[in-house]
Every structure is written in structure tokens, then in C-alpha cells.
Amino acid sequence: MSELTSSTKQAYNDVLIDLVESEITDYLSLQEGYLTYTEQLLSANELSALMPKHVQTGWFMYNDAFLLQPKHEVTRLLEGEWSDSDSSFRVRYMSDNQFYVTQYIQSGEQNAIFRDVQVKGRSPIHTLTYRLWWQVLADGETRSFGQQLIGMEQ
Secondary structure, eight states: OOOOOHHHHHHHHHHHHHHHSSOOOOGGGOEEEOOEEEEEEEOHHHHHHHSOSOOSEEEEEESSOEESSOOSOGGGEEEEEEEETTEEEEEEEEETTEEEEEEEEOOSSOOEEEEEEEEEOOTTOOEEEEEEEEEEOTTSOEEEEEEEEEEEEO
């Protein structure tokens, strides 16, 4: 990772303060990276084709259950997140037969900074690890643009 200038550190710090409500002084926890994402509205049939049969890291909230593996029937899915190697997905039920899907892919040019954070949960999930992303704009300003599920401990 290249050395951050003091003005860049301050810009990153300002963004982080807004998001985590505490001053971040450990700039080594900030890393440069790359992230592209796509957003689309899918039908239940399209989502079924996209959904994995088994995931290593993920959670799924159905209208009748909270599960760590997806059900075959997506029409009852309210929200879910899962990841594999360099990509992750976030799904939200929008309306009858419509699901909003965001796919995050770690590829492309270095265009961002990120920081991994751990969120404590309740059983059956003890800890979720999210990667928080900020886009670095041409003028040196930063803008929050992603929250990517990357790990989970049970």
C-alpha cells in the first residue's frame, strides 16, 4: 500500500467518522482496492437461476425463517447476502415477483479504499465480517459506495 498524504488521511478520516461515529487513527487498517458493482431488478425465475445451491458465507431471511443456506423456493425470500471468492451478492425483495440484486466484484483499476469491520451477531451467527468501501473521486474526496459481506463465523 502506498503512503497516504495527511490531507488524504483527513478526507478518509472524515468519511470514516461519519460512518462509524468514532475517530479512526489507525490508517494501516485502510487499504487501497478495486470494486465494481452491478445493480438490477430480477424476477423470481431470474433470481432462482442466480441463487447458489450451497454457500460457505451467507444468510437468508425468508418470511418464515432465518437460514444460513438458501431454500429452493425464492418467492418467500425477503433479504439475503452471500459471497464466494471475489464476489458477493445482496438481494432484497421489492414487490410481487421483483427482487433488487447488487453484485460486488473485486476487479478492475484501483479506485477505492476499504476497511474490514466485524459485526457481532446472535446465534446461529457469532460474527459477520463486512468490507466497507469508499470511492476515491478525481478531486480527492471520498464517497461511501459499498458494504460487502466477506466472512462469517458461527
